[in-house]
Amino acid sequence: MLTFYGKRNGYCDSVSRRSFMRIGALGLGGLTMIDLMRLEAQAGIKSSHKALINVHLGGGPSHQDTWDLKPDAPAEYRGEFNPISTNVPGMQICELFPKLATMADRFSVIRSIVGSDGQHASFMTQSGWSKKDLAAVGGEPSIGAVVTKLKGSTGDAPPFVSLMGNVEPGYLGPTCTPYQPDGRGRANLTLRREMSADRMQNRAKLLSELDTMKRDCDSSGYMQAMDTFTQRAVDVVCSGRLADALDNDKEDPKVRARYRASGDRNATREAEQFLTARRLIEAGVRCVSLSLGGYDTHQKNFSQLRQRLPILDAGISGLLTDLHERGMQDDVTLIVWGEFGRTPRINNNAGRDHWPRVMGAFVAGGGIRGGQTVGETDRNGGEAYERPVHVREVTATLYHNLGINARRTTIIDPAGRPQYLVDDREPIRELV
Numbered sequence: 001m002l003t004f005y006g007k008r009n010g011y012c013d014s015v016s017r018r019s020f021m022r023i024g025a026l027g028l029g030g031l032t033m034i035d036l037m038r039l040e041a042q043a044g045i046k047s048s049h050k051a052l053i054n055v056h057l058g059g060g061p062s063h064q065d066t067w068d069l070k071p072d073a074p075a076e077y078r079g080e081f082n083p084i085s086t087n088v089p090g091m092q093i094c095e096l097f098p099k100l101a102t103m104a105d106r107f108s109v110i111r112s113i114v115g116s117d118g119q120h121a122s123f124m125t126q127s128g129w130s131k132k133d134l135a136a137v138g139g140e141p142s143i144g145a146v147v148t149k150l151k152g153s154t155g156d157a158p159p160f161v162s163l164m165g166n167v168e169p170g171y172l173g174p175t176c177t178p179y180q181p182d183g184r185g186r187a188n189l190t191l192r193r194e195m196s197a198d199r200m201q202n203r204a205k206l207l208s209e210l211d212t213m214k215r216d217c218d219s220s221g222y223m224q225a226m227d228t229f230t231q232r233a234v235d236v237v238c239s240g241r242l243a244d245a246l247d248n249d250k251e252d253p254k255v256r257a258r259y260r261a262s263g264d265r266n267a268t269r270e271a272e273q274f275l276t277a278r279r280l281i282e283a284g285v286r287c288v289s290l291s292l293g294g295y296d297t298h299q300k301n302f303s304q305l306r307q308r309l310p311i312l313d314a315g316i317s318g319l320l321t322d323l324h325e326r327g328m329q330d331d332v333t334l335i336v337w338g339e340f341g342r343t344p345r346i347n348n349n350a351g352r353d354h355w356p357r358v359m360g361a362f363v364a365g366g367g368i369r370g371g372q373t374v375g376e377t378d379r380n381g382g383e384a385y386e387r388p389v390h391v392r393e394v395t396a397t398l399y400h401n402l403g404i405n406a407r408r409t410t411i412i413d414p415a416g417r418p419q420y421l422v423d424d425r426e427p428i429r430e431l432v
Contacts, residue, residue, distance in 0.1 A: 011059055011120040011296050049154065050366070050402045051281045053274075053319070054143065054289045055336040056122040056164060057312075059296030062342035062352050063360035064381035065305055066094050067109040067373075070344075077344045077380040080302040088371040096309035099317035105371040106320050106329070107364035108431060112375025112384035115391035116340040118356030120296070125337055126167050126289060128395030128422055136413040138171035143398060144287035145169040145176035146421060149411065150404060156241045157284030163273055164291035171413040178289065181246050245283035248272050258318035262310045271315035278322050281332055286402075295338055299349035312336070320364055333366030333401040335394070344382040358384045361394060366401030368431040392425040400427040 062079075064070050069083040069092065083092035086104030093101060093109070100107070117130030124130050129140040141149075144160035149172050153159050160167075162178035169176040244250055259275050261267040270292055277288040292315075294308045316336065323329045341359035342352035358377055364370065376386040399406035399421060407426065410418035 012298055049281075049284070049286070049331060051285070051332045052143065052147070052287045052366075052398055052402055053277045053281070053332065053334045054126065054287065054398075055274075055334070056125045056289065056291040057295045057336065057338035058122070058291050058293035059120070059338065060340045060342060060354060060359070061295040061338045062297060062301060062305065063111065063358065063377075064342070064344065065301065065352075066097075066309065067360040067362060068111040068377055068381055069094060070379065070381050073344075073380050076346055079346065081305075091371065091373060094309060096306065097313045099313045103317065103320055106324065107316075107334075107362060107370050108368060108372040108374060110361045110363065110374045110389050110394065110428070111377055112386065112388050113337070113359045113361055113391060113394065114357070114384055114388045116356035116359060118340055118354055120339060122164065122289075122291065122339070123168060124339055124391060127170065128392045136171045136417070136419045137415045138173065138413065139168060140419075141170035141172040141176065141411075142167045142289075143395060143402075144178055144289055145172045146399075146404070146411070147287045147402060148172070148176040148178075150409070151286055151402075154284035154286065157245075157280070158242070159286045160289075161280050161285045161287070162289045163276065164289050167289050171419065172411070173414075178287075179242075181242070241283050242280075245279040245285075246276060248275055248279070251275060251279065255318075255322065258321055259314050261314035263307060267307075267311050268314070271311045271318065274315035274319040275322070278319055278328075278332075281328070282326075297342065297351050298347070298353055299351040301342070301346070301351045303350075316362070316364075323365055329365050330367045331365075333368070333398060334364045335361060335398060336363075337361035337394075341381075344380040355382070357382065363394075363397075363431065366398075368397075368401070372430060374428060374430045389428060390425060392422040393428050396422045396425045397427040397431055400432055 064077075065079050065081055069081060070078055071083055072078075082095045084095045084098065084101050085092055086101040088104040091104050093104070115130075117124060117132055119131065121131075126142040126144070127140050128143070131139075134140060144162070144167055148159045148169075151159055158179040160176070160178040162180050165180060167178050248256060256272070256275065259268065259271045261271040273290045273292070277290060280288050292308070292311065294304060297304050316334070319334060320329075323332055323334075338359065340354055340356040343355045345352075347353060358381075374387060375384060375389050377383060378385045396406045399409075404421070406421040407424065410420055413419050
């Protein structure tokens with residue numbers, strides 16, 4: 001059995017979220033890895049290995065202290081950080097991103113995102129929809145679930161891996177949930193010492209032979225298909241490719257050093273999630289979701305960000321360098337964002353509160369045009385006054401980079417109705 005445990009995150013609304021998923025012999029009504037692979041393959045669609053790394057900054061990052069600083073605003077809005085110039089003339093970001101400032105030509109920032117529902121959850125960044133928008137039976141699916149449905153597995157790796165706990169599949173159902181290789185479940189991706197790959201393959205062969213009578217009596221071809229998917233499930237474990245990808249100790253130490261963040265060992269461990277994501281993509285995963293928390297800064301906003309932002313600087317810059325050195329920059333899209341922005345005015349606790357009216361995002365790779373700022377907010381960072389960008393324009397862009405036309409693609413929901421992925425939104429024209 002494969003058992004994958006998610007993570008627990010707490011926010012100011014006192015909501016705790018913990019996910020639990022088992023893949024294996026789950027008993028009555030359970031889904032095995034074989035079930036997942038069989039249902040993934042029903043789509044039958046294969047393409048080049050376009051991929052997405054979707055990073056959620058849990059709590060809602062302060063847009064005016066990261067990508068959209070306001071040095072000319074009054075002191076009660078401006079904050080403590082200064083903007084620094086990048087290698088793109090006229091483009092500035094926060095001083096706590098010195099590594100990223102040297103490679104701004106490789107990324108763009110969106111400063112005028114609207115459409116947030118203001119809720120502490122990753123649902124919107126993972127799907128493009130808010131809970132209030134739910135129209136389909138079962139709810140709207142995450143991008144990773146859609147990729148699972150339309151693109152399927154590459155063979156040795158699942159299409160969708162979550163390093164952040166559960167990501168809701170919506171109306172696509174549990175067969176499109178991500179693999180969650182956390183906690184004790186990770187050990188089950190490798191063979192035990194007493195079990196060799198040959199022995200496990202022999203067990204799979206024996207199972208196939210025991211089912212010969214059923215298969216011969218089965219005119220639907222179901223049992224023959226089961227043989228194929230059983231072998232694929234065995235191959236995932238026997239190859240060890242997924243388990244190897246999750247083990248950063250197997251990375252070149254010189255490459256790994258790029259992700260070294262200032263602070264304690266935990267800071268570097270967080271930054272190395274970006275390295276893990278890259279290794280998973282190289283192993284064949286199509287979509288990786290991960291989360292970095294600590295952005296619910298109702299108090300001590302600036303002291304908290306002095307600890308949090310260097311982790312982003314190390315993680316993102318290390319990833320962008322790796323992608324370019326490996327020639328993956330046109331195939332892998334990276335987006336970094338949260339559930340909403342933060343209030344323009346600093347509160348009495350040196351913090352910023354929830355502000356769903358506008359937020360920012362960082363996007364790179366996937367063939368987008370880098371070195372840009374898309375949209376602008378007003379002088380105090382409170383409203384999008386130039387080129388508002390809706391959340392679903394962002395997700396339409398992500399789908400576009402994955403080779404999916406979100407406006408024309410429909411998926412049938414459990415009620416038999418065709419559902420569009422992003423309504424009538426187009427990809428962001430400045431980027432694609």
